Amino acid sequence: MKSKIIIFSLLLILLVPSGFALKGVGIKWTSESAYVDEKTPVCLDYGIYNPWDEDINAQLGVSKELQEVIRVKESETVFVKANTPNTNSVPVKLCFDIPKVYKDDCLIAGIMCEQTCSLGEVNYKGEVIATGSGTEVSAGSGSTATVSASVPLEIRIKCNQQGRSYIELYVGILILILIIVGIMFFTRRKKYVNV
Amino acid sequence: MNSNNLIAVVLIILAALVLIYYPSFGKNNELTGSATEIQVGSSALIANYFAIAASNALTTDGIKWSGLNPGDVDVNADGNNQAGTSNYFITVSSDSNVNVDLCVKASAPLTSGLNTIPLASYKWDSDITNPLLTSAIAIDLVYFGADTNIVPGNSDYYRFWLSVPGSQAAGTYTNTISFKGVQTGNVC
Numbered sequence: 001m002k003s004k005i006i007i008f009s010l011l012l013i014l015l016v017p018s019g020f021a022l023k024g025v026g027i028k029w030t031s032e033s034a035y036v037d038e039k040t041p042v043c044l045d046y047g048i049y050n051p052w053d054e055d056i057n058a059q060l061g062v063s064k065e066l067q068e069v070i071r072v073k074e075s076e077t078v079f080v081k082a083n084t085p086n087t088n089s090v091p092v093k094l095c096f097d098i099p100k101v102y103k104d105d106c107l108i109a110g111i112m113c114e115q116t117c118s119l120g121e122v123n124y125k126g127e128v129i130a131t132g133s134g135t136e137v138s139a140g141s142g143s144t145a146t147v148s149a150s151v152p153l154e155i156r157i158k159c160n161q162q163g164r165s166y167i168e169l170y171v172g173i174l175i176l177i178l179i180i181v182g183i184m185f186f187t188r189r190k191k192y193v194n195v
Numbered sequence: 196m197n198s199n200n201l202i203a204v205v206l207i208i209l210a211a212l213v214l215i216y217y218p219s220f221g222k223n224n225e226l227t228g229s230a231t232e233i234q235v236g237s238s239a240l241i242a243n244y245f246a247i248a249a250s251n252a253l254t255t256d257g258i259k260w261s262g263l264n265p266g267d268v269d270v271n272a273d274g275n276n277q278a279g280t281s282n283y284f285i286t287v288s289s290d291s292n293v294n295v296d297l298c299v300k301a302s303a304p305l306t307s308g309l310n311t312i313p314l315a316s317y318k319w320d321s322d323i324t325n326p327l328l329t330s331a332i333a334i335d336l337v338y339f340g341a342d343t344n345i346v347p348g349n350s351d352y353y354r355f356w357l358s359v360p361g362s363q364a365a366g367t368y369t370n371t372i373s374f375k376g377v378q379t380g381n382v383c
Contacts, residue, residue: 021251022248022249022250022251022254022286023248023249023251023254024246024247024248024249024285024286024288025246025247025248026244026245026246026247026288026291027244027245027246028242028243028244029242029243029244030240030241030242030243047242047244049244049246050246051246051288051290052246052248052288085290086242086244086246086290086292089244127377129375141259141260141367141368141369142257142258142259142260142272142273142305142368142369143257143258143259143301143305143355143369143370143371143372144257144369144370144371144372145249145253145254145257145258145371145372145373145374146371146372146373146374147247147248147249147253147254147285147373147374147375147376148373148374148375148376149245149246149247149375149376149377150375150376150377150381151243151377151378151381152377152381152382174208174209177205177208178205181202181205
């Protein structure tokens with residue numbers, strides 16, 4: 001009798017569909033900060049993995065604090081098979097367009113500008129969040145559950161100090177001199193021709 | 196002033212501008228001395244990783260209450276399993292190389308059409324073994340810390356309780372509960 005119970009239990013375990021599989025997402029990262037120039041595109045590398053029993057479609061995004069100030073290019077949704085270890089994580093690039101954040105001090109309408117960086121460096125802090133889209137299932141009545149893994153990200157934008165550039169002034173003066181010289185030369189030449 | 200003098204003046208001004216604009220003009224930029232050392236770059240890349248998963252009760256069934264009535268107080272969610280271990284848990288994968296803190300929030304109050312059940316009526320507690328009603332707090336719309344320093348391979352257990360206001364309208368009330376894992380020490 002005992003052996004029959006054991007055999008039956010084993011058959012039950014083998015034949016009943018796995019309704020107890022865990023479903024989730026994993027994230028792998030090598031950096032929590034980036035030191036970047038303004039007005040440049042930046043891409044950071046992450047890995048998404050799935051050591052659990054069910055396949056997932058995962059997406060990498062950023063928290064609201066980063067979305068508001070940095071234009072995040074769309075990160076792809078990646079399919080990650082069940083039992084994908086961190087050593088085989090699916091590489092995902094998270095790309096940003098860093099805006100111009102430091103205002104130059106210009107004497108006249110965008111020329112003869114300088115950047116003193118007197119206000120210090122601009123930092124943005126937020127999170128990079130990996131969400132497994134396969135984890136959300138309609139509950140009917142009650143709460144559905146989602147699972148995500150997040151890592152912090154701080155983006156510091158370099159301020160490149162620059163003294164006031166007078167090149168436009170020099171070029172302007174040079175052009176003016178050349179114009180004056182040209183006028184004088186041709187005026188004199190005309191006088192000699194007429195004589 | 197004749198044209199030859201004028202041209203000379205212009206050339207002098209040009210030369211002055213060049214000298215002002217290129218302050219390093221005339222400096223010797225050649226490397227002097229003999230190099231006696233070689234510099235080689237070195238780097239070390241450290242990767243952190245962790246994975247979390249929700250239990251079957253969370254991912255397949257969700258957090259459900261069956262047979263609620265207006266006026267009910269602190270009713271156990273179907274998966275609370277007070278007699279044993281809660282069916283609601285989050286597991287940190289054993290291959291993670293960092294410990295994990297877990298955070299919980301709601302997307303909105305339980306809502307059915309225009310009707311909602313207040314967030315204050317939706318309570319939760321977490322524990323690595325036995326979450327209790329006596330320790331439960333109301334769910335919030337921002338992430339709130341559950342348990343911290345969850346070691347890889349271990350789970351964090353949750354229980355949920357719901358109270359229904361006496362005048363609550365009938366309906367199917369739904370929302371989303373989000374669980375987020377962060378490396379221990381980071382904020383939720």
